Amino acid sequence: xxxxxxxxxxGFFDSGIGGLTVVRSVTNLLPNENIVxxxxxxxxxxxxxxxxxxxxxxxxxxxxxxKKNIKLLVVACNTASSVALxxxxxxxPIPVIGxxxxxxxxxLHTSQNKIIGVIGTYSTINNRAYSTRLHILDPxxxxxxxxxxxxxxxxxxxxxDHEALRLVAAEYLSELKSKGIDTLVLxxxxxxxxxxxxxxxxGPEVTLIDSGTPAANIVEDYLLEKGLKNSSHLPGTxxxxxxxxxxxxxxxxxxxxxxxxxxxxKIDLEELIIQR
Amino acid sequence: xxxxxxxxxxGFFDSGIGGLTVVRSVTNLLPNENIVxxxxxxxxxxxxxxxxxxxxxxxxxxxxxxKKNIKLLVVACNTASSVALxxxxxxxPIPVIGxxxxxxxxxLHTSQNKIIGVIGTYSTINNRAYSTRLHILDPxxxxxxxxxxxxxxxxxxxxxDHEALRLVAAEYLSELKSKGIDTLVLxxxxxxxxxxxxxxxxGPEVTLIDSGTPAANIVEDYLLEKGLKNSSHLPGTxxxxxxxxxxxxxxxxxxxxxxxxxxxxKIDLEELIIQR
Numbered sequence: 128x129x130x131x132x133x134x135x136x137x138g139f140f141d142s143g144i145g146g147l148t149v150v151r152s153v154t155n156l157l158p159n160e161n162i163v164x165x166x167x168x169x170x171x172x173x174x175x176x177x178x179x180x181x182x183x184x185x186x187x188x189x190x191x192x193x194k195k196n197i198k199l200l201v202v203a204c205n206t207a208s209s210v211a212l213x214x215x216x217x218x219x220p221i222p223v224i225g226x227x228x229x230x231x232x233x234x235l236h237t238s239q240n241k242i243i244g245v246i247g248t249y250s251t252i253n254n255r256a257y258s259t260r261l262h263i264l265d266p267x268x269x270x271x272x273x274x275x276x277x278x279x280x281x282x283x284x285x286x287x288d289h290e291a292l293r294l295v296a297a298e299y300l301s302e303l304k305s306k307g308i309d310t311l312v313l314x315x316x317x318x319x320x321x322x323x324x325x326x327x328x329x330g331p332e333v334t335l336i337d338s339g340t341p342a343a344n345i346v347e348d349y350l351l352e353k354g355l356k357n358s359s360h361l362p363g364t365x366x367x368x369x370x371x372x373x374x375x376x377x378x379x380x381x382x383x384x385x386x387x388x389x390x391x392x393k394i395d396l397e398e399l400i401i402q403r
Numbered sequence: 404x405x406x407x408x409x410x411x412x413x414g415f416f417d418s419g420i421g422g423l424t425v426v427r428s429v430t431n432l433l434p435n436e437n438i439v440x441x442x443x444x445x446x447x448x449x450x451x452x453x454x455x456x457x458x459x460x461x462x463x464x465x466x467x468x469x470k471k472n473i474k475l476l477v478v479a480c481n482t483a484s485s486v487a488l489x490x491x492x493x494x495x496p497i498p499v500i501g502x503x504x505x506x507x508x509x510x511l512h513t514s515q516n517k518i519i520g521v522i523g524t525y526s527t528i529n530n531r532a533y534s535t536r537l538h539i540l541d542p543x544x545x546x547x548x549x550x551x552x553x554x555x556x557x558x559x560x561x562x563x564d565h566e567a568l569r570l571v572a573a574e575y576l577s578e579l580k581s582k583g584i585d586t587l588v589l590x591x592x593x594x595x596x597x598x599x600x601x602x603x604x605x606g607p608e609v610t611l612i613d614s615g616t617p618a619a620n621i622v623e624d625y626l627l628e629k630g631l632k633n634s635s636h637l638p639g640t641x642x643x644x645x646x647x648x649x650x651x652x653x654x655x656x657x658x659x660x661x662x663x664x665x666x667x668x669k670i671d672l673e674e675l676i677i678q679r
């Protein structure tokens with residue numbers, strides 16, 4: 128590992144493109160930081176895979192990014208955060224920030240009645256990642272969780288206004304609605320692109336929490352504390368690595384990131400695999 | 404490779420569980436055959452990945468099955484069939500049967516007006532796999548193709564009767580309907596589980612073609628011709644290998660196969676990867 132300084136990039140990884148919504152939040156707050164992103168598009172999605180597989184893939188993604196001399200790793204994927212964060216933190220020589228803690232802390236801070244809903248992939252919900260963290264912070268909080276597996280394919284298709292999505296959302300969210308939640312955690316980095324329909328179905332009185340925003344604040348706090356904030360006044364560089372470049376990738380990625388992407392590199396899976 | 408005889412198994416592979424609908428068709432016709440199935444559940448889906456990635460994964464799946472001494476390989480995945488069949492046929496020492504030729508031949512045989520619709524994943528449709536084959540067989544056939552990317556997640560969720568699926572199906576199929584097709588190829592092994600809603604939306608006058616049935620006939624013809632049909636009068640053995648065992652896998656797999664599965668083995672990805 129080379130010397131790390133303010134100019135070193137922040138690393139991000141996700142199973143695919145969802146994590147670009149987190150990059151968007153971080154670069155909005157910290158436009159001068161250099162960014163290296165890895166999306167495991169050859170093996171996406173993680174949310175329907177087993178914990179051991181997600182841990183293995185996450186370690187591989189992290190090792191790839193370490194070689195880019197990153198100063199900090201953001202696990203920009205709720206599934207990987209809920210399953211692999213501890214393994215990553217125990218095995219990596221740099222700090223690792225996941226989605227679960229920032230999102231939970233922010234949700235609890237936002238909620239008035241401490242009745243909080245969480246939506247995510249099967250993996251994130253089955254692992255009870257958010258409710259565990261929320262109950263550590265406030266044992267009296269009431270937390271209701273619901274897996275919404277069809278939200279990711281709708282988001283990737285860009286059918287964010289479709290009546291079929293509205294029906295699916297109404298079904299997924301009806302139980303949470305009946306519980307009187309005042310705060311709903313979007314526990315998957317794809318979901319911010321579906322905010323409008325989710326807000327319509329859950330009702331205007333419920334505040335939606337997108338973990339990208341509080342995660343960006345934690346990134347900034349850490350960099351300031353360690354003197355590792357980039358002091359440049361120029362916009363940071365952004366490099367994107369993916370394990371596959373499927374049809375329409377660029378179009379979808381740009382929708383998630385909110386801007387044009389020029390710097391996409393495909394890497395081979397065998398570069399990634401860690402032989403045991 | 405050991406000696407191949409009638410008792411040797413037939414190998415099947417798919418990106419995940421969809422290929423079990425093909426196993427179902429083959430074992431209905433050939434109940435005495437031994438079966439080895441590989442589902443690449445750690446890297447599913449293939450339909451939204453690039454051609455080079457799908458070819459790489461397909462070669463790895465085939466090599467894994469070859470070690471099981473299979474007498475014949477069925478590529479029980481339309482995406483892999485449309486992208487990787489030629490590579491597999493050129494590199495494997497046994498015959499390889501895909502989904503495209505059996506489905507195309509059967510569709511053309513079935514159609515009266517030779518106006519044929521094809522639905523499948525992005526990959527299958529973008530590769531024009533079915534229309535290329537159909538036009539070789541009948542240059543005057545009119546072929547209309549449509550990618551239906553949301554059908555796979557709905558099928559895997561088991562939401563086969565949901566109003567949201569009906570809306571999605573109505574949208575996907577409306578253009579095909581307007582073209583006057585009398586035959587519709589279900590160009591993805593997941594789609595047979597959605598037959599009811601597809602038939603309702605496309606109309607009762609259109610015949611649905613499930614490639615599993617004609618593929619099973621071709622398997623039987625080949626085994627008879629080569630004297631490799633299993634002469635046992637006992638039900639064949641069935642072994643299932645997967646690269647991941649996610650939550651609900653068994654439940655979904657049994658819905659696709661139409662019977663209880665007992666013999667599921669998980670293999671590690673590094674067993675699969677071919678180092679270049």
